[in-house]
Amino acid sequence: MKKLLISGAKGRMGQMIASQAAGHGFTVVGGIDRAERLDGDFPIVRDFSRVEADADALIDFSAPMMLGSLLAYAIGHNLPCVLGTTGYTEAEMEALSAAARRIPLFYSPNMSLGIYVLKQLAKQAAQMLPGFDIEIVxxxxxxxxxSPSGTALALLDAVKKADSLPVFGREGKTAKRAPGxxxxxxxxGGTVAGDHEVGYYGDHEVITLSHHAQDRGVFAAGALRAATWLLDKPAGLYSMQDMMENK
Ligand SMILES: NC(=O)c1ccc[n+]([C@@H]2O[C@H](COP(=O)([O-])OP(=O)(O)OC[C@H]3O[C@@H](n4cnc5c(N)ncnc54)[C@H](O)[C@@H]3O)[C@@H](O)[C@H]2O)c1
Incomplete structure (x- = not known):
């Protein structure tokens, strides 16, 4: 069994990772989260300076503010990391790229295979439907x-062209929709695990491509699969596409 650290261990995703880890050949040796819990199946400590266990990999589903201490710890311990946290700023993404020159890092704002496929299809449809209005929900x-979700931004990236004009909500707009x-x-609302839809609106016809995550277990399975894939990789910043194309 490979040894795993979970950052954000007490969160919704952290708990899901812990419950699926054994099925993917990992034993969880420690967690990091705000409130310590030392009497569970594995110790959860409040920051990286208190981690004692040695690990083969780390999976993070926490919050952007954890990134700095996480990367410092991972570089110091030469630890491959899978990062699922969303909402990073540009500066944080740059920090992530810089760290990836030293250690293997896998980053995806959505760990599901279905979303990977949706992105490919969304891009293809955008190329095949010039002149259609595109809306992402x-x-x-x-x-x-x-908000919007990291996945919505990734879908935007997949469908946009050089002259596209992203519009986030339309509050306060008084002009009609611009072509690009x-x-x-x-x-x-409620407990929705994650729905994404890309709509292509043409003259008298509409095409929609959509993905519904029925349970966040799908993201945990993807992250654990990524951790396994990452174990023997050299330093670098890897994505779902790298894993799916097995680069
Ligand atoms: N990439 C994906 O496929 C995917 C899927 C689901 C969620 N997410 C993202 O993962 C992140 C976590 O999601 P969640 O639903 O599990 O959230 P959550 O709020 O249930 O869990 C986050 C955990 O991180 C801990 N945490 C946050 N900041 C911390 C800090 N500074 N120090 C110590 N612990 C800290 C919190 O205490 C909490 O237990 C979010 O950014 C979410 O958008 C990504």
């Missing part, structure tokens, strides 16, 4: 902090 549970606009809209 995402829905998540009422506890999600960032791509609307991005966030819905928040």
């Amino acid at each position: 995402e829905k998540h549970h009422n506890q999600k902090a960032d 606009e791509i609307g991005v809209h966030a819905v928040r």
Whole structure:
């Protein structure tokens, strides 16, 4: 069994990773989260300076503010990391790229295979439907902090062209829709694990491509698969595409 650290261990995703780890050949040797818990199946400590266990890999589903201490710890311990946290700023993404020159890092704002496929299809459809208006809608549970979702932004990246004009919500707009606009809209409510839809609106016809995550277990399985894949990789920043194309 390979040894795993979980950052954000007490969160929704952290707990899901812990419950699926054994099925993927990992034993969880420690966790990091705000409130310590030393009497569970594995110790959870409040920051990286208190981690005692040696590990083969780390999976993080926490919050962007943890990134600095996480990367410092991972570089210091030469630890491959899978990062699932969303909402990073540009500066944080740069820090991530810089760290990836020293250690193997896997980053994806969405760990599901289905979303990987949706992105490829969305890109292809955008190329095949010039002149269609594109709108992206995402829905998540009422506890999600960032919006729009990292996945909606990744879908935007997949469908946009050089002259596209992303529009986040339309509050306060008084002019009609510009041809190159791509609307991005966030819905928040209940317990929705994650829905994403890319709509292509033409003259008298509409095509929609959509993905529904039925349970966040799908993200945990993807992250654990990524951790296994990452174990023997050299330093670098890897994505779902790298794993799926087995680069
Ligand atoms: N990439 C994906 O496929 C994917 C899927 C689901 C969620 N997410 C993202 O993963 C992150 C976590 O999601 P979640 O639903 O598990 O959230 P959550 O709020 O249930 O869990 C986050 C955990 O991190 C801990 N934490 C946050 N900041 C901390 C800090 N500074 N120090 C110590 N612990 C800290 C919190 O105490 C909490 O237990 C979010 O950014 C979410 O958008 C990504």
